[in-house]
Amino acid sequence: MPSASAHVIAVDLGGTQFRVALFDAAGRLLRREAFPTHGEQGPAAVLDRIAAGCRDMLTQLPAGGSLAGVGVAAPSPIDPKRGVVFQAPNLPGWVDIPLRDELARRLDLPVLAGNDANLAALGEWRFGAGRDHGDLVYLTISTGVGSGFVSAGRLLVGHSGLAGEAGHMVLQLDGPLCSCGKHGCFEALASGTAIHREAVRRAPLAPDSALGRRDPLTAAAVDEEAERGDPLARELMEAAGRATGAGVASLVHIFDPDIVVIGGGVSRSGPLWWDAVQRSAREHVLLAYLPGLRIVPAGLGDDAGLFGAAAAVLNPAAAGA
Amino acid sequence: MPSASAHVIAVDLGGTQFRVALFDAAGRLLRREAFPTHGEQGPAAVLDRIAAGCRDMLTQLPAGGSLAGVGVAAPSPIDPKRGVVFQAPNLPGWVDIPLRDELARRLDLPVLAGNDANLAALGEWRFGAGRDHGDLVYLTISTGVGSGFVSAGRLLVGHSGLAGEAGHMVLQLDGPLCSCGKHGCFEALASGTAIHREAVRRAPLAPDSALGRRDPLTAAAVDEEAERGDPLARELMEAAGRATGAGVASLVHIFDPDIVVIGGGVSRSGPLWWDAVQRSAREHVLLAYLPGLRIVPAGLGDDAGLFGAAAAVLNPAAAGA
Numbered sequence: 001m002p003s004a005s006a007h008v009i010a011v012d013l014g015g016t017q018f019r020v021a022l023f024d025a026a027g028r029l030l031r032r033e034a035f036p037t038h039g040e041q042g043p044a045a046v047l048d049r050i051a052a053g054c055r056d057m058l059t060q061l062p063a064g065g066s067l068a069g070v071g072v073a074a075p076s077p078i079d080p081k082r083g084v085v086f087q088a089p090n091l092p093g094w095v096d097i098p099l100r101d102e103l104a105r106r107l108d109l110p111v112l113a114g115n116d117a118n119l120a121a122l123g124e125w126r127f128g129a130g131r132d133h134g135d136l137v138y139l140t141i142s143t144g145v146g147s148g149f150v151s152a153g154r155l156l157v158g159h160s161g162l163a164g165e166a167g168h169m170v171l172q173l174d175g176p177l178c179s180c181g182k183h184g185c186f187e188a189l190a191s192g193t194a195i196h197r198e199a200v201r202r203a204p205l206a207p208d209s210a211l212g213r214r215d216p217l218t219a220a221a222v223d224e225e226a227e228r229g230d231p232l233a234r235e236l237m238e239a240a241g242r243a244t245g246a247g248v249a250s251l252v253h254i255f256d257p258d259i260v261v262i263g264g265g266v267s268r269s270g271p272l273w274w275d276a277v278q279r280s281a282r283e284h285v286l287l288a289y290l291p292g293l294r295i296v297p298a299g300l301g302d303d304a305g306l307f308g309a310a311a312a313v314l315n316p317a318a319a320g321a
Numbered sequence: 322m323p324s325a326s327a328h329v330i331a332v333d334l335g336g337t338q339f340r341v342a343l344f345d346a347a348g349r350l351l352r353r354e355a356f357p358t359h360g361e362q363g364p365a366a367v368l369d370r371i372a373a374g375c376r377d378m379l380t381q382l383p384a385g386g387s388l389a390g391v392g393v394a395a396p397s398p399i400d401p402k403r404g405v406v407f408q409a410p411n412l413p414g415w416v417d418i419p420l421r422d423e424l425a426r427r428l429d430l431p432v433l434a435g436n437d438a439n440l441a442a443l444g445e446w447r448f449g450a451g452r453d454h455g456d457l458v459y460l461t462i463s464t465g466v467g468s469g470f471v472s473a474g475r476l477l478v479g480h481s482g483l484a485g486e487a488g489h490m491v492l493q494l495d496g497p498l499c500s501c502g503k504h505g506c507f508e509a510l511a512s513g514t515a516i517h518r519e520a521v522r523r524a525p526l527a528p529d530s531a532l533g534r535r536d537p538l539t540a541a542a543v544d545e546e547a548e549r550g551d552p553l554a555r556e557l558m559e560a561a562g563r564a565t566g567a568g569v570a571s572l573v574h575i576f577d578p579d580i581v582v583i584g585g586g587v588s589r590s591g592p593l594w595w596d597a598v599q600r601s602a603r604e605h606v607l608l609a610y611l612p613g614l615r616i617v618p619a620g621l622g623d624d625a626g627l628f629g630a631a632a633a634v635l636n637p638a639a640a641g642a
Binding site: 077087131135136147149151152154156157158159160161162163164165166167168169170171172173175180182189222244246247249250251253254255256257258283284285286288293307320 | 328339407408450455456468470472473475476477478479480481482483484485487488490491492493494496501503510563564567568571572574575576577578579603604605606607609613641
């Protein structure tokens with residue numbers, strides 16, 4: 001167990017940049033830095049750069065402060081027992097990389113590693129919108145749909161660290177093609193990619209819609225036009241919100257959470273999308289779940305992974321480690 | 322904690338009968354009796370009858386044996402902290418009934434109560450087809466679709482005891498009507514009720530099919546005709562199996578289990594249905610899950626709830642109590 005006064009370093013590794021942050025034992029973010037990942041240089045070089053970033057951060061420790069360890073959120077499933085990255089689609093060459101041990105060796109410090117969406121769930125549960133709740137369902141809806149689940153105060157990691165991929169649960173048998181090659185996934189109906197795909201397909205057929213004049217035609221642009229009242233844009237945001245609400249309902253039936261937290265770029269959409277999510281979730285759950293159903297925006301924004309990595313070091317048992 | 326040599330009484334409460342069983346501390350079923358529930362007499366009378374059944378069973382304790390407690394599997398969600406039945410659709414008047422405390426008072430023994438499908442999952446995990454696995458997904462497919470989940474050796478009960486209702490996750494947005502009043506639930510596509518519904522709808526349109534001559538036209542009859550080669554029956558069993566496999570895939574993405582166990586009446590179907598389940602699950606999961614995917618029939622049959630109730634008393638922490 002870390003000592004009560006020990007600090008923690010958290011790392012959030014992404015395809016274009018990684019961030020390093022210093023937290024105190026109460027989970028206060030004291031300092032944060034971002035560095036380019038340079039993934040094209042391969043895993044060893046990236047690990048060296050992360051280690052250098054952590055050593056820099058160590059120099060920021062308050063006088064007399066000690067360090068409990070380093071937590072890393074990685075954009076890949078992580079073997080929970082061995083701390084090994086299976087395969088990170090956004091990091092060239094990252095297949096079966098022993099992230100935890102390689103970083104621990106470079107830093108001579110205890111390291112704990114986990115999947116970024118799972119750790120973001122832990123972060124929101126410990127320090128964000130899910131604070132003071134025992135059972136949390138977390139969704140991050142952006143290009144894809146990621147998720148993480150805290151049940152009775154413990155993060156689900158699964159047998160091989162692959163738990164929490166709700167983006168690929170089936171929501172529409174034989175539905176639209178997903179980026180994963182399968183059909184009808186939650187992600188294929190609710191993600192920013194899905195909103196963009198439908199906008200590109202439908203805009204040419206609706207010459208009166210403002211969508212045809214938006215360049216680039218992003219999901220955020222569709223949301224803007226929806227909030228301004230464009231009928232096609234409204235239809236697309238409502239469909240995405242309805243799919244999101246149905247996915248939330250499925251997860252509520254499975255987990256019976258006391259709170260559902262939604263983050264990611266699409267969650268910054270306006271009230272039209274949020275209303276569709278709330279309405280659809282209530283339409284799709286059994287009556288017994290209605291009184292306790294709370295669906296709220298994430299509280300930590302892009303920092304959820306960093307907070308989660310810190311939370312994992314501060315409380316390894318809750319992180320499933 | 323129960324002493325290592327203590328016995329356990331397990332009760333499985335159903336709408337038409339309840340069963341009482343005596344287990345030793347190793348989970349061996351020593352004796353089992355069934356009694357009519359007489360639910361029409363109301364909760365107090367049913368509780369009296371259960372208490373009498375338990376007292377009868379107590380007389381069967383081996384000389385010098387002690388009793389750790391009584392476990393009860395109930396056909397309803399149970400508040401995990403208070404042992405209260407929310408509402409049992411098959412038991413008249415069972416709304417907000419403090420099952421645990423009412424039975425404990427009648428017997429002057431420690432009582433633990435849980436939902437029957439959840440406890441069946443625990444039973445299969447501890448004593449059945451999921452023995453020696455840490456993370457288990459359990460489905461029971463009969464008139465409805467029930468489920469239970471063991472993650473890292475602990476049963477999921479949720480915030481209010483409502484976890485494990487995967488039968489009502491959405492598998493087909495705007496799909497067929499479910500018994501719950503919503504559309505496109507897993508149960509509306511994969512249950513025996515769904516197979517029966519489609520058989521009744523389709524048989525009159527297929528005069529060559531043997532299904533039109535089956536009376537009663539049950540899901541089991543459809544399975545028999547499918548195994549004999551009837552084309553319509555094959556189509557219906559394959560569709561139900563495909564929906565089941567898609568539901569399994571969704572749960573595999575969420576939980577990353579090391580085993581998926583399927584029980585219930587429909588799971589006694591022939592190889593045609595099982596092949597469709599296995600094929601569809603593999604079609605619908607991401608590649609990373611394929612190497613470890615194991616989907617097997619339940620090992621305890623109708624006794625899973627009894628074994629689970631015993632397992633809960635022997636190991637309350639694993640039962641989420």
